[in-house]
Amino acid sequence: DSWSEFDSIMKCAGIVDRIDEKLIDAGCAISGCGPAFVYMFIEALADGAVSCGLPRDKAMLYAAETVLGSAKAVIESGKHPGKLKDEVCSPGGTTIAGVKALEDGAFRSNAMNAVIAAYEKTKKM
Template sequence: MAITIACIGSGNMGSALMKGAVKIIGGENISFTDPNQEKAQALADEIGARVFPSNYDAVKDAEFVFLAVKPQVLGTVLEEIAPALQMRIEEKKPAILVSMAAGWTIRKIQILLDVGSTAKLMGPDWAEANPALTKPVPVVRIMPNTPALISQGVIAMAASPQVPEETLAELERLLSSTGIVDRIDESYMDAVTGLSGSGPAFVYLFIEALADGGVQAGLPRDKALRYAAQTVLGAAAMVKETGKHPGELKDMVTSPAGTTIAGVAALENGRFRGTVINAVEAAYKRSKQLG
């Protein structure tokens, strides 16, 4: 029997993961919902998928239900699909919920689905602490990043005990079409969000600044940007492929009294490393707040 996926949301992340999944299961086994029906239909047409009129309809039969929505609206979506998910548990055909919402723990998602409006009325702190789970929905929490759009992403993954190992391996195979998949303890997920989830934006800023430096030194803009992007790509590949510490690789480039050490000194004077650390920490803290 073919794997089926319902993807709630057709934004960058949802579309990236589904464009990877279509290579494995085909578009006929993928469906979308989105408040913007035109956007969802355009994506569905591109990969040969279909569009459902409501979130409830989309999750009634899918094996995997991807929640590709922003953390701020996840609660509303869970409220809409809870009856369908609970019905499937009663029928002993539970759907596997795959959430990529920053900050939302597996526990919180399960309780909001289990007790619905009660948890909403009592508030998030109560929902997180309440021990009563009568019919827990199987949930997998993932944190992908935007390079998944070109199959170069990093996807961290943690699952609830209700997800069978063979099903988790199946999901891992689907996600691997968009990049590296790494299983982690859920307690690390906010840190992953701050590092690899938000990290591409920090790298883009660095590439832009590197290219600006080249322009200031006299390079044409197109060449400066091309050289900056390839330099970052090549440096990252060196870290991955050699297995050497970045500090060791840096030392290989910095000859005594040379050009590189002069540039490194300028970065250190500007607190480059401390600023990057602070950026990851700020994103990590924001992820926790969103939950």
């Protein structure tokens, strides 16, 4: 049937999930626009590593693999991302220092605002 054909085509881009029509704009804001946000994050991670002396090709690979592995951990463990973050942060360690730097720059608020802006734009279309 037509849904099966649609599902098989769309699965190339990720999961196919049927949601209530009133949630489509929110779904589009994260699933349709989210990849650009993630690409920007990967690029930023790589740029930071290059600033620290890592060659660009390795920095890009490590950043992309870090995002891929982290996404798999969220999906496969079923744990909340905040719990996984806490498990990686050692008291007084390097990771919590980086987390603080992200929080100082309003990282989560900016990510949320990007999704909300995309949602608001989608609703107007």
